[in-house]
Amino acid sequence: MTNGLGRRAVLASACGIACGAALTGCAGYGPGRVTAEPVAAGTPLAATADVPVGGGVILADQDTVLTQPVEGEFKAFTATCTHQGCVVATVTDTINCTCHGSVYALADGSVVSGPAPSPLAEKAITVAGGSIALA
Ligand code: FES
DSSP states (O other): HHHHHHHHHHHHHHHHHHHHHHHHHHOOHHHHHHHHOOOOOTOEEEEGSSOOTTTTEGGGTTTTTEEEEHHHTEEESSSSSSTOOOOOOOEESEEEOOOOOOOOTTTTTTTEEOOOSOOOOOOOEEEEEEEEEEE
């Protein structure tokens, strides 16, 4: 009887780990998901020189994508895709989520093509002395 309980305990434990991992993945915390802590206002994000004109950079650990749609105009958006919460993966002449193919505009974070249901949320920034910071 003791052996039976021990066996059930081991099976329950193994299922707890495996099932927990499976549920965690389904709940939206798998690879590529945002786990960033909020960044305080005034915290420098990047140098303006690090953000290409007509492109951008992804700061995944700060849940932010910085873009420079035209020279001297900088924008910041959340890096969390509005479809299912992946971190956007690349910035070309658009902001791209490779999880399911959503594409966003550099200038305003609007959806260029889905399945994303809504734009990337814009973040307020300040640009001074060659540095970009959250406002
Ligand atoms: S999570 Fe980005 S396209 Fe699905």
